[in-house]
Amino acid sequence: xxxxxxxxxxxxxxxxxxxxxxxxxxxxxxxxxxxxxxxxxxxxxxxxxxxxxxxxxxxxxxxxxxxxxxxxxxxxxxxxxxxxxxxxxxxxxxxxxxxxxxxxxxxxxxxxxxxxxxxxxxxxxxxxxxxxxxxxxxxxxxxxxxxxxxxxxxxxxxxxxxxxxxxxxxxxxxxxxxxxxxxxxxxxxxxxxxxxxxxxxxxxxxxxxxxxxxxxxxxxxxxxxxxxxxxxxxxxxxxxxxxxxxxxxxxxxxxxxxxxxxxxxxxxx
Numbered sequence: 573x574x575x576x577x578x579x580x581x582x583x584x585x586x587x588x589x590x591x592x593x594x595x596x597x598x599x600x601x602x603x604x605x606x607x608x609x610x611x612x613x614x615x616x617x618x619x620x621x622x623x624x625x626x627x628x629x630x631x632x633x634x635x636x637x638x639x640x641x642x643x644x645x646x647x648x649x650x651x652x653x654x655x656x657x658x659x660x661x662x663x664x665x666x667x668x669x670x671x672x673x674x675x676x677x678x679x680x681x682x683x684x685x686x687x688x689x690x691x692x693x694x695x696x697x698x699x700x701x702x703x704x705x706x707x708x709x710x711x712x713x714x715x716x717x718x719x720x721x722x723x724x725x726x727x728x729x730x731x732x733x734x735x736x737x738x739x740x741x742x743x744x745x746x747x748x749x750x751x752x753x754x755x756x757x758x759x760x761x762x763x764x765x766x767x768x769x770x771x772x773x774x775x776x777x778x779x780x781x782x783x784x785x786x787x788x789x790x791x792x793x794x795x796x797x798x799x800x801x802x803x804x805x806x807x808x809x810x811x812x813x814x815x816x817x818x819x820x821x822x823x824x825x826x827x828x829x830x831x832x833x834x835x836x837x838x839x840x841x
Contacts, residue, residue: 602642604644605646605659606643606651607645607646609648609739610666610759612820613666629683630664633798636805637802648665648715651667652677661788661792662786662799666684667785668718668782677789678792680785680796680799682783682784683807684835685838686758688719688756689756689773689775690752690773690774691741691771692704692772693746693748696709698751699774701726701774704730705729706729707730710730711731711753711754712733712754714736714738715735746770757827761826762823813836815836816834816835820835
């Protein structure tokens with residue numbers, strides 16, 4: 573009987589080894605959720621691999637804390653739930669820090685800033701945000717974005733068209749199915765460059781500056797502290813300057829010409 577018990581104990585110990593190994597592997601991996609539908613920040617290369625500003629940023633941070641990184645392509649409305657359920661360790665997806673989101677997740681210090689702008693159809697007669705807030709006007713917004721939040725709160729006279737992704741909103745305006753699309757300045761600039769014959773970009777400020785941050789699960793202070801230290805170090809060492817040169821060189825030149833503050837310039841000037 574004693575011999576049988578020893579054999580059973582050995583089987584249990586051996587059987588637990590893969591489980592323990594699996595736990596160890598998970599602890600050595602940083603899972604970063606992002607929606608790979610927003611080039612050049614979060615997208616895929618020609619081979620279908622994650623690519624872009626946020627991907628490089630995630631890789632740099634994972635190397636800084638000594639972990640392998642796994643990019644989890646997640647629909648926008650599933651990003652915060654991925655943290656809450658433990659599916660992901662952090663979210664880097666051009667996400668604006670808002671009071672409502674801060675109730676659900678913790679954010680790092682800001683690493684970028686942005687303002688909303690308007691992509692308008694050339695025949696819409698729209699030249700300001702007030703022109704959109706009129707009966708009969710149609711405004712395209714990406715569902716759940718800060719443009720969506722702004723439109724729901726301030727453009728109540730207009731018809732709001734909520735769509736799943738930014739490219740669909742751009743298409744609605746380019747085809748004349750919507751009068752305007754609200755999104756950040758950089759996206760609006762890029763979208764207007766793609767549709768110069770049918771759209772115009774309106775950059776007149778109509779809300780406060782927004783800040784992007786990295787989201788982590790509520791209470792994960794260890795990861796949050798690592799992130800904040802890294803963001804400071806990465807900024808001081810020119811990490812965001814290198815990302816700008818790699819992915820956004822033309823856009824940076826355009827912003828400088830327009831007199832806009834650059835995305836990664838968090839100075840108080």
